[in-house]
Amino acid sequence: MNIQALGDxxxxxxxxxxSHFDFKWNELxxxxxxxINTTEQEMVLETGGGLSSALNPKPPHMLPEFxxxxxxxxxxxxxxIIKEWGYTPTINYNVVQSWVNVHENGGxxxxxxxxxxxxxxxxxxxxxxxxxxxxxxxxxxxxxxxHRRDNMGWxxxxxxxxxxxxxxxxxxxxxxTQPSNSxxxxxxxxxxxxx
Amino acid sequence: MNNQKKLIDVxxxxxxxxxxxxxxxxxxxxxxxxxxxxEEAPLKTHLELNDAASSVSNKLAPPHLIPEFKPxxxxxxxxxxxxxxxxxxxxxxxDIGISNSWVNVHGMGGxxAEHEHGATxxxxxxxxxxxxxxxxxxxxxxxxxxxxxxxxxxxxxxxxKTVKAQQGDVLLFPGWLRHKTEPSKTxxxxxxxxxxxxxAxxxxxxxx
Numbered sequence: 324m325n326i327q328a329l330g331d332x333x334x335x336x337x338x339x340x341x342s343h344f345d346f347k348w349n350e351l352x353x354x355x356x357x358x359i360n361t362t363e364q365e366m367v368l369e370t371g372g373g374l375s376s377a378l379n380p381k382p383p384h385m386l387p388e389f390x391x392x393x394x395x396x397x398x399x400x401x402x403x404i405i406k407e408w409g410y411t412p413t414i415n416y417n418v419v420q421s422w423v424n425v426h427e428n429g430g431x432x433x434x435x436x437x438x439x440x441x442x443x444x445x446x447x448x449x450x451x452x453x454x455x456x457x458x459x460x461x462x463x464x465x466x467x468x469x470h471r472r473d474n475m476g477w478x479x480x481x482x483x484x485x486x487x488x489x490x491x492x493x494x495x496x497x498x499x500t501q502p503s504n505s506x507x508x509x510x511x512x513x514x515x516x517x518x
Numbered sequence: 519m520n521n522q523k524k525l526i527d528v529x530x531x532x533x534x535x536x537x538x539x540x541x542x543x544x545x546x547x548x549x550x551x552x553x554x555x556x557e558e559a560p561l562k563t564h565l566e567l568n569d570a571a572s573s574v575s576n577k578l579a580p581p582h583l584i585p586e587f588k589p590x591x592x593x594x595x596x597x598x599x600x601x602x603x604x605x606x607x608x609x610x611x612x613d614i615g616i617s618n619s620w621v622n623v624h625g626m627g628g629x630x631a632e633h634e635h636g637a638t639x640x641x642x643x644x645x646x647x648x649x650x651x652x653x654x655x656x657x658x659x660x661x662x663x664x665x666x667x668x669x670x671x672x673x674x675x676x677x678x679k680t681v682k683a684q685q686g687d688v689l690l691f692p693g694w695l696r697h698k699t700e701p702s703k704t705x706x707x708x709x710x711x712x713x714x715x716x717x718a719x720x721x722x723x724x725x726x
Contacts, residue, residue, distance in 0.1 A: 329538060329597070330536065331535070332681055332689075333533050334535065335534070335657075335661070336665075338529040338531070339530065340528065341526045342524060402525075407525070466692070466694045466695075470608045470717050471608060471609040471612060471717070472609060473609050481530065490528070493664070
């Protein structure tokens, strides 16, 4: 069918924004493992071979090994919050929490959101082939659910990525990961920005 | 999207507002028909304020059943099918029908108040004429409640987004998306043809 070019002119803010940072994974692998190994409490969201340092009192953003990343990340996060999403510039947005997750083969993170975080950043420290992407739940599923769809699970939408990609999205947006089908570990650094 | 830091919008959800363009309005024949439709409308709609009127209550002669509008509907129907089935992934077993169509006219100060189109699958707002300063459409952010934590001042500016257009443009959007128009600031008439395309299960497929 010869369809005239359709222009997407949806005027609302972009919800998920991708950028890229070249992590030196060989220099971060040791500290990332240390954070996982010294976390005493397990996260209920991590299943099937997934572990998180979310409850570790040492968050990555306070560690010198991750300083270079946060020096790059924070101005960008503030730019997105203020310029792209229209928040007031009179507040000093800052990192409020951070952690690393690791997924073995079969590992997955269950559906969740980040509550009051203004911006969440998922940074792929190491994303092997077939280790699973993040999926976002359509926040307009109730409005769109009015009409019948061909495909079950249409409300879940995958965002493809590669090692070094950094996905920024609002804390209220529900998401989960696909299970890893790789024997190589998938490492993600997650950061909550708030005020 | 600002590309200063190579930020890429990767939002994976389908587009909500889509623009296409129709170049074949024969204004000399269409405008007198539009004026007659307005004149013969039995009721004044509460949504049209100041110097504004609509033929929406004229159920005897909706534009999609009038021969002069047929070329437009023949042109747009494949696009509506594409959007419903391919862009928005609605069930292909459900046919497309038109539940209603009408024209609106705005003079100086004319405005259409905030509203939505209920169960309509795709709304098409076609600018038959759009003089300078006659006002654009504004869409209300459907995520206003989750975004409502943002500390900002002007609530109207915050949640309403203006979509600029030109004469001949056709805006396509889901019926649940709330919208209104800016007030016209010109004496020249702004004419808009609006059509509700519905997902019509167990009904005859629309033939044009």
